[in-house]
Amino acid sequence: MVESLRGLAAAFALSFRADRARALPFTILFSLRPLTLVASAYGLKLTVQAIQAHHLGSTIRLAAVIALINALGFAAGSVAIRLAVPLIEQTAHLVDRELVRLSTTSIEPAERSGWLDELDLLAAERMHLAEGCDVTSLLIGAVLRAVATGVALAFVNPFLLLLPLLAWPSLAAGSRMERLRQRALTETAADQRHARFLFEQATNAGPAKELRIYGLRAEFRSRHLRHLLAADARLDRAGLLGTAYVAGGWLVFAIGYAGAVILVARQAVTGGIGLGDVVLTLTLVASVSQQMAQTVRFGNAVDNSKEAGTRLLRLRARAQAAEAAWTGTLPAPRRLTRGIELRGLGYRYAGADHDALADADVFLPAGSVVGVVGDNGAGKSTLVRLLAGLATPTQGSILIDGTDLRDLDLAGWRSRITAGFQDFAKPQFLLRETVGIGDLPRIDDTLAVTAALRAADAETLPDSVGGGLDTPLGRSFDDGTDLSGGQWQKLAVARAMMHDDPLLLLLDEPTAAIDPAAEQVLLDRYAAAARAIGKATGAVTLLVSHRLGSMRDTDLILVVRGGRIAETGTHHELLALDGSYAQLHALQRQAYR
Ligand SMILES: Nc1ncnc2c1ncn2[C@@H]1O[C@H](COP(=O)(O)OP(=O)(O)OP(=O)(O)O)[C@@H](O)[C@H]1O
Numbered sequence: 295m296v297e298s299l300r301g302l303a304a305a306f307a308l309s310f311r312a313d314r315a316r317a318l319p320f321t322i323l324f325s326l327r328p329l330t331l332v333a334s335a336y337g338l339k340l341t342v343q344a345i346q347a348h349h350l351g352s353t354i355r356l357a358a359v360i361a362l363i364n365a366l367g368f369a370a371g372s373v374a375i376r377l378a379v380p381l382i383e384q385t386a387h388l389v390d391r392e393l394v395r396l397s398t399t400s401i402e403p404a405e406r407s408g409w410l411d412e413l414d415l416l417a418a419e420r421m422h423l424a425e426g427c428d429v430t431s432l433l434i435g436a437v438l439r440a441v442a443t444g445v446a447l448a449f450v451n452p453f454l455l456l457l458p459l460l461a462w463p464s465l466a467a468g469s470r471m472e473r474l475r476q477r478a479l480t481e482t483a484a485d486q487r488h489a490r491f492l493f494e495q496a497t498n499a500g501p502a503k504e505l506r507i508y509g510l511r512a513e514f515r516s517r518h519l520r521h522l523l524a525a526d527a528r529l530d531r532a533g534l535l536g537t538a539y540v541a542g543g544w545l546v547f548a549i550g551y552a553g554a555v556i557l558v559a560r561q562a563v564t565g566g567i568g569l570g571d572v573v574l575t576l577t578l579v580a581s582v583s584q585q586m587a588q589t590v591r592f593g594n595a596v597d598n599s600k601e602a603g604t605r606l607l608r609l610r611a612r613a614q615a616a617e618a619a620w621t622g623t624l625p626a627p628r629r630l631t632r633g634i635e636l637r638g639l640g641y642r643y644a645g646a647d648h649d650a651l652a653d654a655d656v657f658l659p660a661g662s663v664v665g666v667v668g669d670n671g672a673g674k675s676t677l678v679r680l681l682a683g684l685a686t687p688t689q690g691s692i693l694i695d696g697t698d699l700r701d702l703d704l705a706g707w708r709s710r711i712t713a714g715f716q717d718f719a720k721p722q723f724l725l726r727e728t729v730g731i732g733d734l735p736r737i738d739d740t741l742a743v744t745a746a747l748r749a750a751d752a753e754t755l756p757d758s759v760g761g762g763l764d765t766p767l768g769r770s771f772d773d774g775t776d777l778s779g780g781q782w783q784k785l786a787v788a789r790a791m792m793h794d795d796p797l798l799l800l801l802d803e804p805t806a807a808i809d810p811a812a813e814q815v816l817l818d819r820y821a822a823a824a825r826a827i828g829k830a831t832g833a834v835t836l837l838v839s840h841r842l843g844s845m846r847d848t849d850l851i852l853v854v855r856g857g858r859i860a861e862t863g864t865h866h867e868l869l870a871l872d873g874s875y876a877q878l879h880a881l882q883r884q885a886y887r
Contacts, residue, residue, distance in 0.1 A: 297601070297604060298600040298601070298604055298608075299461060300428075300603070300607060301600045301601065301602070301603030301605075301606070302426065302430055302433075302599055302600040302603050302725065303603070303777050303791065304426075304593045304601040304603040304604075304606055304607050304767040305422070305423050305425075305426025305427075305429075305430070305600070305603035305606070306426045306427055306430040306599075306603075307426075308385050308386075308388055308389065308423055308426055308427075309381055309382075309424075309426055309428075309658050310390075310427070311386040311388060312381070312384040312385040313380070313381050313384040313385070313709060314584045315736060316377045316380060316381040316384070317381060317427050319373075319377060319430045320374050320377040320378060320381055320428075320431065321427060321430075321434075321530045321796055321862060323370040323371075323373055323374040323588070324370075324371075324374040324378075324428070324431035324432065324435060324801055325431045325434040325435045325438065326370065327367050327371050327374065327435060327436070327641070328372040328435040328436065328438060328439035329366065329435075329438055329439060329442055330363050330366055330370070330583075330837060331439065331580075331581055332439060332442040332443055332446060332578070333363050334360050334367070335363055335577040335578050335581065337359055337360040337363060337448070338357055338360065338572060338573055338574065338577060339570040339573055339574035340352075340356050340570065341356040341357060341360065342355055342569050342570040343402065343568065343569075343570040344857070346568070346569060347879060349759065354543030354568060355566075360827065363633070364829065369731045371508070372686075374431075374445070375667045375814075376586075376597045376711065378427070378428055379475070381427060381428075382421075382424045382425055382766070383424075385424040385425075385426070385427065386420060386421065386423075386424035387424070387491050389420045389423045389424055390420065392606070393413070393416065393417055393420065394415075395415055396609050396610070396613055398617060399613040400617055400618060400620075400683075400708075401617050401619065401620055401645075401683065401685065401686060401693045402616065402684055402685060403612045403613065403615070403616040405413055408644075408645075409609075409612065410841050411480075411483040411487060411613075412485075412605060412608065412609055413609065414483060414486075414490075415483055415488055415605060415704070416480060416602065416605050416606060416609060416659075416809060417425050419598065419601070419602040419605065419671060420600035420602075421597065421603070421720045422595075422598040422599045422601065423553035423602045423606060425595065425599060426599045426602075427607070428595075429592060429595045429596045429598075429599045429780060430596075430598070430599070432592050432595075433484055433592075433633065434508075435630065436440070436585060436588075436592075439585060439747045440582075440585070443578050443581065443582060443585075444458055445737075446574060447575065447577055447578055447579075449467075450561075450567055450571045450574065451557060451558070451560070451561060451567075451575075453557060454554055454557070454558075454575065454579075455583055455876060456550065457550050457551070457554050457579065458548050458582060459819075460546055460549070460550030460551075461547050461550070461586045463543040463546045463547070464540065464543030464546065464547050464586060465540070465586070466543065466833055467536075467539035467540045467542060467543030467544075468540055468594060468597075469532075469597050469749050470536065470539050470541055470544070471535075471537065471540055471594070471660075472536070472538025472594050472597035472598065472601070472709050473597070473677070474532040474533075474535055475529070475532050475533065475536060476597075476601045476794060477532065477766055478528050478529045478531070478532035481528060482524070482525035482528050482529060482547070484521075485521040485525040486521070486525050488517075489518050489521035489522045489525065490515055490808055492514055492518040492521070493518060493780065495514065496511070496514045496515075496518070501716060501734055503717065505632040506597070524797035527644070529857065538540070546838065547583070547586060549594065551582075551734055552585055554575075555576070555579065558571075558575045558576065558579075559572075559672065565632050567577070569697070572699065572837040574610050587800065590671030604735065608610045609797040612616060616686075616699065618687050620683070620686060620700060621700065621701075622698075622699070622700050622701040622702045622703055622707075623701075623703050624697060624701050624702050625657030625702070625703060625706050626694070626703070626706045626710045626797060627695050627697075627710075628799070628831075629830075629831045629832045630660040630661075630694070630695055630831065630832030630833065630834065631660055631832055632659075632660055632695050632696065633657060633658050633659040633660040633661075633695070633834060634657075634658040634681070634692065634693065634694055634695075634798070635656075635657045635658070635663070635692070635693040635696075636655060636656050636657075636658075636677075636690070636692055637653070637655060637690050637691050637693060638653055638655060638689060638690030639651065639653075639654040639655075639677075639680065639687055639689065639690040639691065639694075640652040640653060640687060640688060640689030640690055640857075641676050641680055641687055641688050641689070641868050642689075643659050647855050648857070649689070650676040650859050651671050651673040651676045651677055651680070651854075651857050651858075652689065652720060652856055652858055653689075653690070654677070654690070654765050654856060654858070655859070656852060656858050656859055656862055658836070658850065659834075659850075660828070660832035660833075660834065660850075661693075661825075661828035661832050661833065661847070662828065662834055662835070663821060663824055663825065663828070663835040663837065663847070663848045663849050663850075663851075664834060664836050664837070664849065664850045664851070664852065664855060665837050665839065665840060665844070665845040665848035665850070665851040665852070666678075666837065666838045666847060666851075666852045667837075667838075667839065667840065667851060667852070667854070667875065667878070668834060668852055668853060668854035668855055671860075672854040672855055672856065672857065673721075673854050673856075673857040674802070674854050675802055676857075677836075677854070678713075678802045678838060681699075681711075681798060681800060682708070682711055682713060682798075682800060683699065683704050683707055686700065686782060687700075694707075694797070700797075702859065709791075710795070710796050710797040710798065711790075711796055711797070711798045711799075711800060712732060712791070712792070712793045712796045712798075712799050712800070713790055713799075713800040713801070714783075714789065714800070714801045715784045715786065715802045715803070715804070715847040716735070716802055716803035716804070716806050718782060718783055718785075718786030719767070719769075719786070720768060720782055721767075722766075722767065722769075722770040722771065722774065723766075723768075724763070724764050724766055724767065724786075725756055725759065725761075725762075725763050725764065725765045725767055725768065726738065726740070726743050726763035726764060728767055728785050728789070729746050729747060729785055729788045729789050729792060730742070730743050730792065730885050731741045731792075732746065732788070732789035732790060732791070732792030732793065733793050734793075735794035740763065742794075743763060743788075743792070744763075745791075746788040746789070746817070747785075747788045748825045749787075749788065749791040749819050749820060750785070750787040750788035750790075750791055750816060750819070750820070751784060751812055751815045751816040751819055752781070752784040752785060752787075755781060755784065755785070758774070759775045759777070761775070762764070763841055767785075778807075779805045779807035780808045780809065780812070782807070783804065783806070783807040783808055784808065785815065786804070787801070787805075787816060787820065788802050790804070794827070795830070795831050796826070796827060796831065796833050797831055797833050797834070798831070798833060798835075799827070799834070799835040799836070800833055800836050801820070801835070801836065801837045801838065802838045803839060803840070804816075804820075804837075804839075805817065805836055805841075805844070806840075813841070813844070815845075816835075817844050821847060823828065823833075833881045840880060841882070842875075842879050842882050843882070845865055845882065846865050847865075849863070849864065849865065850863070850864065851863060851865060852860065852872070853868065853874055853875045855874060859877055860873070860874060861873050861874065
């Protein structure tokens with residue numbers, strides 16, 4: 295209960311953060327507006343009494359006051375609605391910014407798939423968060439109206455106070471219905487995610503090609519449908535059960551409503567109350583039922599916002615906990631003098647039954663270029679993630695010139711890393727920015743961008759795309775130029791060359807999309823640049839690759855197998871060892887002969 299109220303408060307607070315100037319008057323107007331209905335019913339009672347007493351002056355004055363109250367209520371309602379639209383839009387923008395922030399937390403929570411499911415659900419519920427202020431004001435208004443109605447009815451007959459209580463089951467049923475729906479949504483998140491990924495694969499130009507060639511359209515359609523149907527069936531079951539609860543709740547209220555009308559009619563006939571009280575009671579009782587119908591309808595909206603707000607708080611807490619695991623504050627060294635040591639290093643993903651990396655003990659000397667090879671799933675990318683501080687070790691440690699990486703300030707360490715990945719980003723920016731973001735302060739430094747492009751064997755790219763460095767890249771621009779996979783990857787490598795004083799250069803399969811001739815040129819240039827940087831700052835370069843040809847000139851090679859570092863040495867030492875590296879090397883030589 296407390297947790298879900300905190301969720302609603304979090305959703306409510308978002309609107310105040312997004313647009314306080316609109317949120318405050320909106321909340322006041324929308325919350326107080328329902329009170330005008332109770333005030334108007336009370337005015338009606340006084341008017342009937344004035345008519346019965348034949349006071350024309352009082353009757354006219356009271357009628358004028360009722361008209362004024364109603365006009366105020368109407369005006370408050372229309373101003374609030376005008377404020378609501380831009381307020382919800384502004385809040386939705388803030389929610390989007392928060393979603394981007396959460397999905398790019400500096401350290402990923404270890405349980406990544408659960409984390410991604412929650413993020414997906416929150417993205418789908420973004421409008422429930424954006425409407426947090428709307429529904430909270432509605433709730434405050436409903437509570438104020440219920441209290442005022444209760445007080446007015448209690449003066450007529452204290453038993454009438456039971457009526458709002460009898461409305462409770464239908465409210466509780468509405469909220470139960472929403473909880474059932476939310477549980478069903480959480481339980482079907484995996485099916486919905488599968489369905490969405492299959493849909494994206496089928497509708498995305500690149501992957502859709504394979505679907506056509508392999509005749510997979512029917513297979514994809516049936517798998518997509520299977521996941522959708524599984525999710526729908528579970529949601530339908532929750533919907534049916536919820537509807538049964540709500541119908542039961544309404545039945546209880548209908549019985550109470552009939553009882554209230556009979557009670558007041560009896561009291562009036564026996565002379566217990568006057569006509570004014572009858573009018574007051576019937577107006578308020580009718581309005582209670584109307585309010586209940588509205589509250590059940592909007593009760594779902596309140597529950598939706600509560601759920602979305604609770605999910606937001608949960609995700610914030612998980613992101614915070616993951617980031618809090620990194621407590622270091624020491625600045626990164628200006629240069630590496632000794633190197634990087636992996637001491638008993640290991641990592642196990644949350645929920646996994648085995649270590650992705652275990653007992654890694656190896657020293658990477660300052661200024662060296664280190665190659666990492668191994669089968670798919672051996673643990674190479676996990677090592678890269680640990681070195682980049684994207685995840686924290688679950689075993690052992692990484693020592694940077696003798697200092698535990700976790701004792702270093704994360705942002706400071708990251709500012710001294712460059713990285714190029716196989717699954718590189720395709721930012722929809724100008725060409726110069728696509729490279730320049732590798733070192734944000736120098737995003738517009740033409741000389742630095744050009745040098746980085748040269749180091750990535752991409753110096754001719756700006757001219758070949760036609761618009762030079764200022765060419766907009768990507769399909770999100772009207773006049774944007776899309777690049778080939780290899781061209782995008784060269785820009786990712788160029789980004790990794792923007793920094794001029796890194797301590798660690800990470801390249802995880804940086805040339806997978808690049809043709810062999812261009813790959814050799816790129817790796818030669820990259821290695822030359824990396825060695826120059828290594829001389830200046832003692833930087834260690836880590837190159838993950840399946841192509842052993844690119845390992846020949848490295849200073850040290852780590853062969854990773856089944857999450858362990860199985861062999862270490864130079865290319866020649868490993869060939870002489872005649873182990874798995876030598877076997878792989880022989881295999882690749884045969885393949886390329
Ligand atoms: N997010 C994750 N959650 C759970 N397990 C994961 C996750 N990412 C990777 N793993 C597991 O960790 C192990 C090591 O994966 P890793 O990505 O480090 O391998 P890799 O050597 O880089 O493989 P590849 O050459 O295919 O890129 C694998 O068994 C993989 O299934």
